[in-house]
Amino acid sequence: MRNILTDRDFRAGFTEMMPANLGLTPFGLVCGVGAAAAGTNLLGALGMSAIIFSGAAQVLAIQLLSAGAPLAVIVLTCFVAGLRFLMYSAAMAPYLRPLPPRWQRALAFLLTDQAFAASIRRFDAGGHPREGAMHFLGGGLALWSWWQVTNAVGFFAGNLIPPSWSLDFTVPLCFVGLLVPVLRTSPALIAALVAGVAVILLDGLPMRLNLIAAGLAGIAAGTVVDTMEARWKRR
């Protein structure tokens, strides 16, 4: 444990997650407020943030719980909202392959939108797989710990922030900070463009399936452009 905490890459991953933590703070507060409003006790609220550990799923679960939805409906809806984790898992798989199963399971538990985006960049930058894994662990733990704090504060303090401040906007802004460095190649730009248009066009899909459908459309578009580019260069 001691050599994990003093590890250079662990510390770098931990520190680099701070802006994302700041951006996600209003989201964590909202989750805590919602949990309290839905009638859970502190243990239930922290159970959600610590075990489910997904803002989108927590918000859906809280809404459905308050509306008196059956357990099966809540479970199915949250599962659909978490389908993107399948994609993150697949994209992470080649990088985590050299690691022992114990590490794969630990990092999978910490696999969120932010940890995924941050650590895949670190893995792409090269180096030993252990360095990337340490960076991932640092970032993932930073996010997990702060998520518990923000959820608990939201649970106790309630809606302290006036809605007119629009602080919920820090959530997309923290994603923008993660997205922009990814858009270095034209296929990546096309993938983003197609996904962005598709998510609006498919807004009518139930259970927010437009997210996953738009993601798949963007990935397909990026892959096609990438393949075409590779052929052009070969000529």
Added chain:
Amino acid sequence: METTLKIWAMILIVGALNFVSRLSFIAFFARREMPILLARALKFVPAAMLTALIVPMIVLPGDSASPETLPRMAAAIVAAVVAWRLRSPLGAIVVGMVALWIGKAIMPV
């Protein structure tokens, strides 16, 4: 008491399903070769999925059409430029928020 039971059943089932989703392909491809086309496609997961997550939060905030859409779009573009030029995620959040507040103040809603 019944509510508590339901909440904990939900936490454990949803938590388990989330973990299974997160581990799925990491475990699957730990012992198998990944097809080349799939590996090529997966390079675009970050660009496509992050955009799919961001755009609805900017263009379709909340459940109803929001008068904030225009200032939000403008602020997101400003934040993207800051993230690109200064390579600072923190700068993007701070400048983006300030841009949104200015936008809301000057744009008639």
